[in-house]
Amino acid sequence: MLTSLSIKNYALIDNLQVDFNNGFSIITGETGAGKSILLGGLSLILGKRADLSSLKNTEEKCVIEAVFNISNYKLKALFKAEDLDYEDETIIRREILPSGKSRAFVNDSPVNLNSLQVLSERLIDIHSQHETLQLTSNEFQFQIIDALANNEAELQTYKVELKAYKTLKKELQELLNFQTEAIKEHDYNTFLLNELVEAKLVEGEFELLEEEYETLNNIEGIKEKLSEAYQLLNEESVGVLSTLKSLKNTLQKLSTFSSKYEDLFNRVNSSLIEMDDVYAEVDVLQENLEADPNRLAVVDAKLRLLHNLMQKHVVTTISELIEIKNQLEEKVAVTENLDETIQNKRLEIEAKTEVLNGISTEIHNKRSKIIPELKAQLETILASLGMPNAQFNIEIVQVDDFLPNGKDDLSFLFSANKGGNFNELKKAASGGELSRIMLAIKSVLAKYIQLPTIMFDEIDTGVSGEISNKMGDIMLEMSKTMQVFSITHLPQIAAKGHSHFKVFKEDVNDVTQTNLVKLNHDERIVEIAQMLGGLEMSSSAIAHAKELLN
Structure with a gap:
C-alpha cells in the first residue's frame, strides 16, 4: 500500500507531504484545482518520462518520493530478478534536474525506467477512463479468467516448460541447418579423409x-x-x-x-x-x-x-597431416551421426510436447469451469450499476499452437442491451459502460488475488443517484482487502471513504500553488455539503452531508 507521498517543485506544487492509510480514501476538489497535477506527479513514480516543463522552478530540481508497504505483495523474486534491494517498506524516488535529466531510485539504488515500470505496475494501478482500453486486450481478459481459475501455479510451470520446448525447437533447427551444410561438404571431406587414410601416415x-x-x-x-x-x-x-x-x-x-x-x-x-x-x-x-x-x-x-x-x-610435416586427418575424421563422424542426434532431439521435443499438452489441457479445463461463475458475477454487479441487460458471451477453444499462456483462443464478447448482438468490448460498450465493467472486474479480482493499490480517477463520470451509491459500495467492499483511492465529484461516493483528502489551489505571495490536505470530520461535512449544493451551503445540504457520512 502507498503510505506516503512527497512532491517538491512539480508543476503548481511547491512542497507537498501527505500520509495515507489503508482502506478507502477519497480525493475531491473543484475542477482545475490540480487533481491531474497530483496524478501526473504520481505517474512519474510509475516510470513515466519527464521533461523540464514538469519543474515549477526551473532552477531547482523536482523530487517526487513515494513510500510503499509491500510486505504482503510477495515481490522478493521480482526485486531479485531486477537486481534491486528488497525492503518491506520500499521507497521510490524520481528526480528531474534543471538540465532536463531524470533519475530514478528504489531504496536509494539507481534504477532505469524499465525496471521502475516493471516494479511500479505491481504497486499501484491508476485507473481512468483511458485505462479501460486495457479491458479490450486479450492478455488482460485471460488474466481475469486465470485469477478466478487459480491457474497461477499451472501457468508458471507451463511457461518454464514452454521455454525449454522453444530451446529444443531452436536446437533442432540449428542441427537441421548444420546437416544441410554438412551434407554438402561430407563427400569432399570423406574423399580427403580416404586419401590420408590410404597414405598410411607415420610420424617421421x-x-x-x-x-x-x-x-x-x-x-x-x-x-x-x-x-x-x-x-x-x-x-x-x-x-x-x-x-x-x-x-x-x-x-x-x-x-x-x-x-x-x-x-x-x-x-x-x-x-x-x-x-x-x-x-x-x-x-x-x-x-x-x-x-x-x-x-x-x-x-x-x-x-x-x-x-x-x-x-x-x-x-x-607428417604430424600436421595426421592432425588434419583427425579433424576430418571428427567432421565425417559428426555428419554421419547427425541423423541419430536429430532423431534424439525430435524425441525430446515429442516428450516436451506431451508435457505441455497435459498442462495446457489442465489450464483449459479450469478456465472453462470458472467462466459461468465469472459471467454470473459480472452480470450481477453490472445490473446493480444500471446495466440490467448486460450480458457476456465468453468462450475458450483449444488451438494447435503453444501460446504464451496455454493453447486457448479466447472470445470475450459483450452485449449491453436486451436482444442486442454480442460484439467485442471496444465495439459493444461506451466509455461510461467500459468504466463500470472495469470496476466490476476489479471488484471480482479483489476477491481472488492481491491487487496493488488502485486509484480510480473519476470512474463515476456520467452516473448519479443510486448507481453512484452502488459504485461507492463496491469500492468500499474492495478496500477490505486492498488500498483503494477514488477521485470523485459525487458526494454519495465521497461520504463512503475512510479518509478524505481535498485538492485545492491557493495564492501565496502572488503565486498560485496546488495543495492536498486531509479533512477532519467537520471539514468533510463542509466539503460534501458544497458538493451537494455549491459554495453557499444550505442547512438542508449540511443535513444531507451529515446523513451521508453517518
Whole structure:
C-alpha cells in the first residue's frame, strides 16, 4: 500500500507531504484545482518520462518520493530478478534536474525506467477512463479468467516448460541447418579423409623415406666410394690398417721406457681398434648394398604422394597431416551421426510436447469451469450499476499452437442491451459502460488475488443517484482487502471513504500553488455539503452531508 507521498517543485506544487492509510480514501476538489497535477506527479513514480516543463522552478530540481508497504505483495523474486534491494517498506524516488535529466531510485539504488515500470505496475494501478482500453486486450481478459481459475501455479510451470520446448525447437533447427551444410561438404571431406587414410601416415616417415631414396638413387656411386674406402683401409702395403699396425709395434717397444711413450702407444692402439671397426662396417655395407629398382620406385611414389598431400593441405610435416586427418575424421563422424542426434532431439521435443499438452489441457479445463461463475458475477454487479441487460458471451477453444499462456483462443464478447448482438468490448460498450465493467472486474479480482493499490480517477463520470451509491459500495467492499483511492465529484461516493483528502489551489505571495490536505470530520461535512449544493451551503445540504457520512 502507498503510505506516503512527497512532491517538491512539480508543476503548481511547491512542497507537498501527505500520509495515507489503508482502506478507502477519497480525493475531491473543484475542477482545475490540480487533481491531474497530483496524478501526473504520481505517474512519474510509475516510470513515466519527464521533461523540464514538469519543474515549477526551473532552477531547482523536482523530487517526487513515494513510500510503499509491500510486505504482503510477495515481490522478493521480482526485486531479485531486477537486481534491486528488497525492503518491506520500499521507497521510490524520481528526480528531474534543471538540465532536463531524470533519475530514478528504489531504496536509494539507481534504477532505469524499465525496471521502475516493471516494479511500479505491481504497486499501484491508476485507473481512468483511458485505462479501460486495457479491458479490450486479450492478455488482460485471460488474466481475469486465470485469477478466478487459480491457474497461477499451472501457468508458471507451463511457461518454464514452454521455454525449454522453444530451446529444443531452436536446437533442432540449428542441427537441421548444420546437416544441410554438412551434407554438402561430407563427400569432399570423406574423399580427403580416404586419401590420408590410404597414405598410411607415420610420424617421421618422410625423413626416413628421403634418406632411403637418396641411398637407392645413388647406389653405384656409394658402392664405388665404399670400395675405395675398403682399399684404403686394407691395402697390403700402404693401407691404413697396415700402417697403424706397424706404428703400434714400433711404439710398443718404446712404451716400457716412459709413460709418455706408453700414452702414445695407447692412443695409436685405440685408433687401430676404431679403424678396424670402421673397416668391418664398410665391409658389411658393401655386402648389403644392392641396387633395388623396385624399392626405389616404391619409395619415390610414396615421397611424391606425401609431398602432394602436404602441398594440398598447405603443411610441411607428417604430424600436421595426421592432425588434419583427425579433424576430418571428427567432421565425417559428426555428419554421419547427425541423423541419430536429430532423431534424439525430435524425441525430446515429442516428450516436451506431451508435457505441455497435459498442462495446457489442465489450464483449459479450469478456465472453462470458472467462466459461468465469472459471467454470473459480472452480470450481477453490472445490473446493480444500471446495466440490467448486460450480458457476456465468453468462450475458450483449444488451438494447435503453444501460446504464451496455454493453447486457448479466447472470445470475450459483450452485449449491453436486451436482444442486442454480442460484439467485442471496444465495439459493444461506451466509455461510461467500459468504466463500470472495469470496476466490476476489479471488484471480482479483489476477491481472488492481491491487487496493488488502485486509484480510480473519476470512474463515476456520467452516473448519479443510486448507481453512484452502488459504485461507492463496491469500492468500499474492495478496500477490505486492498488500498483503494477514488477521485470523485459525487458526494454519495465521497461520504463512503475512510479518509478524505481535498485538492485545492491557493495564492501565496502572488503565486498560485496546488495543495492536498486531509479533512477532519467537520471539514468533510463542509466539503460534501458544497458538493451537494455549491459554495453557499444550505442547512438542508449540511443535513444531507451529515446523513451521508453517518
